[in-house]
Amino acid sequence: MSVRPGKSLLLRGYVVLVFIFVFTPILTSFVFSVNSDRFPTIPLGHFTTHWYETIFADPDVWDAFRISAIVSISVAVLATFIGFCTAYTDYRYNFTGKAFYLSLALLPPTIPLVIMGLAMLALLARINMSGEIYSIVVSHVVLCSPFAMAVIRMRLAQIDPDLESAAWNLGASNWRAMREVIVPFCRPAIASAFCLTAAVSFDEFAVAWFVSGLNKTVPVIILEILQGNTDPQINAIGSIVFITSMTLVILAQLILMRKTINQTATGI
Amino acid sequence: MNQTSAARPLVSFDGVSKHYGSVVAVHTMNLEIYEGEFLALMGPSGCGKTTSLRMLAGLEEPSEGEIRLDGQRINEISSIERDTPMVWQSLALFPFLSVQKNVEFGLKMRAIAVEERRQRARKWLERMEILELAERDISQLSGGQRQRVALARSLVTEPRILLLDEPLTALDANLVVRMQGVLARLQKELGITFVYVTHSQSEAFAMSDRVVIMSQGRIEQIGSPKAIYRSPASRFVADFVGANNILSGSITETGEDLKISTAVGEFHCEKNSDRDFNTGDTLDLVISADLVQISMEGPEVQNSLRCRFISEEFVGSIVTIFAELEDGSDFKVQARQRDLANMALEEGAAFFASWNAADAHLIGGNGA
Known part of the structure; x- marks a missing residue:
């Protein structure tokens, strides 16, 4: 398809604007994370890694990263496994109530996270399972399995x-x-689902906040730092979280796309 | 064809039916397939040919009847234990494995040691003349190369029978002809049984020793390609195979020759079977389009018909002429292009078609 040069320029400009709109807040946060001033003001001060040093000196932050890593990897393993099984069941078998089964399987992400968090807390507290690392894992598996299933189901199709x-x-x-x-x-879909669910779990705040008790994950600790004192530590930790989950999501995309391109390029 | 009197059938279908709910896909099928023969199952789509093949492969279970392999009932034996490898219409090669690994698959499932696996796979790749492609990905192969990989993969376990489900469908015409040659030669060299499902007459006739014609889940006729072509057993076969003209009529005289009266005239016909012919029997007269002569003047011969030219289809040296008879029914004639060169055939032109009394084939009548 060819577009007139003038129009093409306009389109490009529009796309650039959209990207600026989406990424400016994140970029700003990153810029202030390496800026020496305590408050986000312009003109900027000088470059510093001070804020990163501060957060890495904080054992609570290390703990949060450790817990987040344990949780997101466990969640990725379990959710990908469950997602694969669900997707395969859908591919292989026909049974009465299949539409109902599928809509149930895809339901969790449509529930508002606060409601989900509350409900999870209510349930887990009742059966004496709240406040542990595995509480977060259980809750996140519920939340993430549908994503894994969707990705793998696409491949099986x-x-x-x-x-x-x-x-x-x-x-x-x-x-x-x-x-x-x-x-x-x-x-490829399994690898992609693994990265995707790890990223979703790593990022998730609301449900984790409700069920984590003393085992705080990174998003939860961010809120705590924010409540305590406003300084660019927040920007530093935010940048790290962003880079981690973006890497996972882009990886997920790349793995899926490479396979598809290979196959469509050669055809039959 | 090893159809000696002592030859025991390798495969027997004994009253085999297959239902899907109320739909009958295969209806009380009786068929014997012999060691070392090339058998084609042929028919229009939905005739039950693929279902029959899948039952033989163990991918569908018969609803009734018994399938025997080497005299043993195999209804309950799963596909995994049958050793009835199949070449699929889609070929179903594993896209994530190399050519070599694809071919090794069946051996790996049989827990054959790695080194032997590799050697046997290479032997078959060499035989299929694609050894140099061993390390390639499936996606890098052409259609013909994929066919050869699929064949090697199925034959590597050295089965006694190979099932082929329209494997040439995806190829272009000239490659189809080449692969037909490859398959026919391979079958003769290996001496194993090939069961080949197809809807294409040219594929079935070019390669097989015997052809089974199926329609609506039933076998219509079993015979050599020539027998089926020249002596169709039913109206369906006469319609489906070759280019036949079918005239319905009834017997008016049963002397030396039969005399048959139809809507477009009275024709003589040789009694070309042993059965009894009685005056008044209704039957169908089948005249193959390639056994018809044409001329512009009404010849004073038996079995001559007045036709009106409608159109022609030119496929090289042979031309098929489509014409209309006096009662409005269709009539086809096949002639050599050079024989028609000096005839002025235009739309609406009248000409005469005639045939020898011995060349008409009779079907129907007394329950035949």
Whole structure:
């Protein structure tokens, strides 16, 4: 498709504006995280890594990162596994109530996070499971599994339905065919789902705030620092969180896209 | 074809049916497939040919009847244990494995040691003339190369029978002809049984020893390509195979020759079967389009028909002429292009078609 040069320039300008609108707050936060002034004012002071040094000197922040890492990796493993199973069930079987099953499986992200957090707290407290690291893991798995399922389901929709039969035909049992054919075929989607769910869990604040008790994750500690004192520490820790989750999300995208490009490029 | 009297069938379908709810896909099928033959299952889509093949592969279970492999009932034996490898219409090659790993798959499932696996796979790649592609990705192969990988993958376990489900559908015409040659030669060299499902007459006739024509879940005819082409057993087969003209009529005389009266005239026909013909029997007269002669003047011969030229289809040396008879029904004639060169055939032109009494084939009548 060709666009007239004038129009194309306008379009480009528009896209740039949109990106500026989206990324300015984050960029600003990053700029002030390496600025020596205590308050975010212009003109800027000089460059410093002081605020980063301050947060890394704080054992609470280290603890929060440790807990966040444990939680997001556990969540990624569990949510990807559950998401894969749900997606495969959808691909392979037809049963009555399948539409209901699918809408239930996709429901959690549509619930407002505060409600979800409260409900989780109410439930976990009742069964004496609140305030632990695994409380956060359980809650985040509920929240993240649908994302994993959606990504893997998209991949399974592209599979040649004869592929699994071909494996049986060549002597593979159901489990073997799953291991040798379905999982390798879904591998890019599984990796992508893993990164995506890790990122969602790493970022999530509301639910974690309700169920974490004394085991604070990074977003929770950010709020605490913010409530205590306003200084560019917040910008520093914010930048780190942003880079971590952006890396995971972009990785997820790249893994998925590389596979798709390979396949469409060659066709049949 | 190893159809000696002693030959036991390798595969038997004994009264096999397959229902999906109220839909009958295959209806009481009886068929014997012999060791070392190339058998084609042919019919229009939905005739039950693929379902039959899938039942043989163990991917569908028969609703009724028994399938035997080497005399053993295999209804309950799962696909995994049957060793009835299949070449799929989509080929179903594993896109995440290299050519070599694709071919090794069946051996890996049988827990064959790595080194032996590698050697046997390479032997088959060499045989299929694609050894140099061993390390490639499937996505880097052409259509014909993929066919060869699919064949190697199915044959690497050295089965006694190979099932092929319209494997040439995705190829372009000239490659189809080449792969037909490859398949036919391969089958002769290996001496194993090939069961080939297709809707294409040219594929079925070019390669197979016997052809099974199916329609609506039933077998219409089993025979050599020539027998099916020249002596269709039913109106369906006459319509589906070749380019046949079918005239319905009834017997008016049963002397030396039969005399048959139809809506467009009376024709003589040789009694080309042993059965009894009685005056008054209704039957169909099948005249293959390639056995018809045409001329511009009404010849004073038997079995001549007046036709009105409608159109022609030119496919190289052979021309198919589409014409209309006096009662409005269609009539086809196939002739060599050079024989038609000096005839003034234009739309609406009248010409005469005739055939030998021995060349008409009779179907129908007394329950035949």
